[in-house]
Structures are given as structure tokens and as C-alpha cells.
Amino acid sequence: MTRFRLPVAIFLHLFPGVLLLAFAVLAAPLFARPEWALAAGVLLVVVPVELGLVLYAFRRGLPPIRAPRRAGRLFAITLAASLLGGGTVSWLEPLLREAGLGWSLSAAPGDLDPVTVALWIAGPVLAGPVVEELYFRGWLQPRTPGGPVISCALFAVYHLWQPYAWLTVFVVALPLAWARTKGGVVVPILVHCTMNALTFAALLSGALQR
Numbered sequence: 001m002t003r004f005r006l007p008v009a010i011f012l013h014l015f016p017g018v019l020l021l022a023f024a025v026l027a028a029p030l031f032a033r034p035e036w037a038l039a040a041g042v043l044l045v046v047v048p049v050e051l052g053l054v055l056y057a058f059r060r061g062l063p064p065i066r067a068p069r070r071a072g073r074l075f076a077i078t079l080a081a082s083l084l085g086g087g088t089v090s091w092l093e094p095l096l097r098e099a100g101l102g103w104s105l106s107a108a109p110g111d112l113d114p115v116t117v118a119l120w121i122a123g124p125v126l127a128g129p130v131v132e133e134l135y136f137r138g139w140l141q142p143r144t145p146g147g148p149v150i151s152c153a154l155f156a157v158y159h160l161w162q163p164y165a166w167l168t169v170f171v172v173a174l175p176l177a178w179a180r181t182k183g184g185v186v187v188p189i190l191v192h193c194t195m196n197a198l199t200f201a202a203l204l205s206g207a208l209q210r
Contacts, residue, residue, distance in 0.1 A: 075191060089168050141177055152170050153170055
């Protein structure tokens with residue numbers, strides 16, 4: 001398998017994030033709520049760009065999407081590792097905000113507005129994770145110099161709209177990268193969707209309590 005040169009790998013990892021950030025900034029005035037711009041950008045920018053590149057790269061099919069043997073066990077281990085890893089470092093996010101990495105474009109729902117909920121479920125919870133795993137883990141990871149660790153680091157920086165969370169994203173992504181090496185992207189997709197769904201549930205729970 002041919003590996004990309006490092007500048008190419010960096011560009012392919014970060015380019016969709018740059019497009020999404022630009023869309024969110026430029027389109028925000030067009031949306032009634034600021035969180036809509038980023039969630040909509042997942043559907044309008046991330047999904048077509050990343051899926052288009054994957055389909056172009058794999059002209060005869062997609063990256064390995066077969067379910068590995070003992071997929072349930074692999075899913076449980078990967079999800080537990082991502083939850084534990086994320087929980088271990090997420091407490092640093094407020095400190096990183098105070099250290100100057102506090103700016104962000106949030107897709108978090110401020111309340112239970114139906115449009116916000118629909119955009120979040122369709123984008124960050126479902127379509128976004130599926131396409132991101134096909135793109136980052138399925139296509140880029142095995143072709144990135146330095147392997148999964150470098151790919152995960154670049155995946156974290158891809159989240160340009162929330163730099164305070166880069167460390168958390170990196171730690172959460174490491175088990176996904178490991179699961180990818182055990183057999184395709186099915187388990188990483190399921191874990192990524194589950195992680196984002198849990199985040200969404202926590203955000204909604206906070207909105208309900210206000």
C-alpha cells in the first residue's frame with residue numbers, strides 16, 4: 001500500500017476541517033441560531049467532501065467495511081477505552097480554554113429547538129461519524145506516515161472549531177484507530193456514533209435542567 005508524503009497527509013486530514021470552519025463562520029449570519037451553522041456544515045460540507053474523496057480513491061468500492069470476528073467484543077472494548085480515555089483528559093478542557101484555546105464554534109444545542117435537535121442527530125450523531133470513519137480511519141490512517149498515532153493527532157487538529165478539545169479527541173480516537181487495525185471500519189463507525197450520541201444526550205440533559 002502506497003503511503004502519502006507527510007505534507008499530503010496533513011493536507012488531506014485538515015482540508016475538510018478548514019472548509020467546515022470557513023462555512024460555519026461565513027454562513028452563521030444566515031442561520032437563526034449559531035449552533036445551526038456548524039451542524040449544518042457537517043451535512044453540507046464534511047459529508048460530501050470526505051465521501052467524495054473516499055469514493056474517488058476507492059473507485060471500485062469503499063474501504064474495508066466488513067464486520068470483524070467477535071465484533072461485539074471489539075465494540076465493547078473500543079467503546080470502553082474511548083469513554084475512559086476521554087473521561088481521563090476531558091477535565092483539562094476548562095484549563096485549556098483559560099490558557100488561550102477557549103474560542104470555539106459550538107454545535108451544542110442551547111435548548112430543545114426541533115431544528116437544532118434534527119440537525120445534530122442527522123449531522124454530528126449519524127452522517128458525520130460514518131463518513132469521518134470511512135475517510136480518516138478507512139482511507140487515511142493506513143496511508144499516513146507515522147501510522148495511527150499521527151493520523152489520530154491530525155484528526156484531532158481537524159476539529160479546528162474546538163481547539164480546547166484536541167487532546168480529548170486525540171485520546172478518544174486512539175481506540176478507534178486500534179479497532180481499525182483489527183478489521184475494517186464497522187466497529188469504529190459504531191463507536192464514533194455512540195460517543196457522539198452520548199455527548200448529545202448529555203447536552204440535551206443539561207438543556208433540560210436549565
